[in-house]
Structure formats: C-alpha cells, structure tokens
Amino acid sequence: MISKNAAPGFASHPNHTVEIQPYDGDIKIEIDGDVIAKIRGALVLQESKYAPAYYLPKSAMPESMLEASNHSTYCPFKGDASYYHLIHNGKRHENAVWSYKKPFDEAIAIKDYIAIYPNVAKVEPA
Numbered sequence: 001m002i003s004k005n006a007a008p009g010f011a012s013h014p015n016h017t018v019e020i021q022p023y024d025g026d027i028k029i030e031i032d033g034d035v036i037a038k039i040r041g042a043l044v045l046q047e048s049k050y051a052p053a054y055y056l057p058k059s060a061m062p063e064s065m066l067e068a069s070n071h072s073t074y075c076p077f078k079g080d081a082s083y084y085h086l087i088h089n090g091k092r093h094e095n096a097v098w099s100y101k102k103p104f105d106e107a108i109a110i111k112d113y114i115a116i117y118p119n120v121a122k123v124e125p126a
Contacts, residue, residue: 009076017075019046020055026126027054028118029061029116031088037061038126043109044118047077054123057111059100061086066114071095078110079103086120098119 009016023042028035043055071084079100086096100107100115116123 003105005102007077007079007106010106012068013076016077017046018068018107020044020082020107021046023050023054023125027056027060028122028124028126029056030122030124031086031120032091034088036088036121040108043106043111043113045115051118053115055115056123057109058114060109061097061114066097067092069095073098077104082084084114086116091119 007033021044022043022120025039027039027042029039037060039056039060041057045055047052055062065087067087069085071083072117073081073083075081077101081098081106084097084099086093097116098112099112100110101112103111
C-alpha cells in the first residue's frame with residue numbers, strides 16, 4: 001500500500017529509524033522536584049541514535065499548565081511539531097512541550113501525544 005502522507009526524510013536517509021512502542025508501566029512527570037503526574041499509556045519513541053523520548057497522552061498534563069505557542073518545527077521523519085509553554089509554580093518554560101497534530105504516516109502513533117524537553121521535566125518510569 002502506498003502511503004498518502006509518507007515521511008520524505010527516509011528517501012534521502014534510508015538508514016534512519018523511528019520506532020514507536022507502547023510503554024508497559026507507569027511514567028512519572030516531575031518538574032522542579034514536584035511530581036505533576038503518574039500515568040499509563042505512554043509511548044516510547046526511539047529515533048536512530050537519539051535518546052529515547054516518552055510521548056504522553058495530552059491528558060497527562062493539567063490543561064492549566066499548557067499554553068499554546070506560535071512556535072513550530074519541522075522533522076522530515078515525523079512532520080510539523082506544534083509547541084506549548086509549560087507553566088508551573090508561576091514559572092513559564094518557553095516552548096517546553098511539543099506535539100505532532102498531523103504526523104507523517106510512519107509516526108502516526110504519536111498523533112496528539114505530547115513530549116517534554118528533559119531540561120524542563122523528568123519524564124521517566126515510575
């Protein structure tokens with residue numbers, strides 16, 4: 001079957017890999033020493049030589065902590081990422097959370113999930 005929304009990056013980088021698997025267990029989100037959430041239903045994305053990234057259901061973060069940003073980035077393997085500022089204890093972490101609302105077919109599993117930069121939050125097995 002031919003993909004209607006194929007990631008163009010694989011054509012020029014055929015050895016690049018993006019693997020997405022369900023994480024079987026709880027994930028903890030910790031910001032500035034505060035445990036914000038403990039959730040199930042995370043995904044682990046392993047992309048080539050990068051460190052694994054946990055993608056969380058958007059519902060894992062209280063809506064009051066996320067503020068939509070105008071920032072966006074493009075990945076030729078996953079698609080266009082939209083960003084959110086993360087608000088915690090009066091501190092605003094600019095563009096700390098991202099999501100792929102319309103990912104390429106090869107990354108469709110992370111559609112509407114969120115990820116958080118590790119310098120802002122610890123996202124790890126509980």
